[in-house]
Amino acid sequence: MVRYNFPEYKLELDIPAEVYFPAEDTFFLINNLNLNENIRLVYEIGGGSGIISIVLAKNFEKTRFIVSDISSTATKMIRSNCKLNRLNSQIDVICMDKLNAMRYLSPEVIIWNPPYLPEDSETQKHPITDKLMITGGKRGFEEIFDLIISLQCSKANTSLYTIFSSIAWDEDNFEEITEKGVRFEIIKELKLFFEKLYLVRIDFGDYNG
Ligand SMILES: C[S@@+](CC[C@H](N)C(=O)[O-])C[C@H]1O[C@@H](n2cnc3c(N)ncnc32)[C@H](O)[C@@H]1O
Numbered sequence: 001m002v003r004y005n006f007p008e009y010k011l012e013l014d015i016p017a018e019v020y021f022p023a024e025d026t027f028f029l030i031n032n033l034n035l036n037e038n039i040r041l042v043y044e045i046g047g048g049s050g051i052i053s054i055v056l057a058k059n060f061e062k063t064r065f066i067v068s069d070i071s072s073t074a075t076k077m078i079r080s081n082c083k084l085n086r087l088n089s090q091i092d093v094i095c096m097d098k099l100n101a102m103r104y105l106s107p108e109v110i111i112w113n114p115p116y117l118p119e120d121s122e123t124q125k126h127p128i129t130d131k132l133m134i135t136g137g138k139r140g141f142e143e144i145f146d147l148i149i150s151l152q153c154s155k156a157n158t159s160l161y162t163i164f165s166s167i168a169w170d171e172d173n174f175e176e177i178t179e180k181g182v183r184f185e186i187i188k189e190l191k192l193f194f195e196k197l198y199l200v201r202i203d204f205g206d207y208n209g
Helices: 024-032 051-059 072-084 128-134 142-153 171-178
Strands: 002-006 011-015 041-045 064-069 091-095 109-112 159-165 183-191 196-203
Touching (some): 011 072, 171 183
16 A cells, blocks of 8 residues: 655545546546535545545535445545544545435535446456446446436435546437436536546535535
């Protein structure tokens, strides 16, 4: 395990090889989330190293965070990185599939930088832990669609911030989301060498954070 310094965010994180190393998508999300300081509770799914909630918790001292990851190694790292950055009283960590272990969904904001690439013959060869970090199903967005449907069914009053990639997604899929009766907005686009990333906000219920 190696300790890495992220001077832009004034923090250090321990990140083992089995945990997603913060990349362009991570920084794109952190730098373009437009949260307000009155937000009481944020859930982050798939925290990886914990970087997104750790940076946000440093900036929003009154906000509480609950961070999940399906990987037990990532969950342990998020917990220890929270301690390393003295934020363990502001951030709780749970190992679970998306938000499936939560009985009531009451956060104003949910964040997930999800695995968003489609499975193909190449990714099939990856170990399961790597696949969980990068592939979101055969079309690439089944995992995030599952979450959208469960939030819609639970009548949660919340805003979900997430990322889609042009490798997996095109404008027809926008309609697949709006057909589910939620409000949808592209907040920002990031053009990379081989793909475009979209940071989107999806509003459920009345919430518009
Ligand atoms: C692209 S990585 C993002 C990690 C970190 N948030 C970041 O931006 O650097 C996706 C994360 O989602 C986690 N993950 C994948 N499927 C999940 C699921 N069903 N429930 C919770 N976490 C999941 C992976 O283990 C991985 O840590």
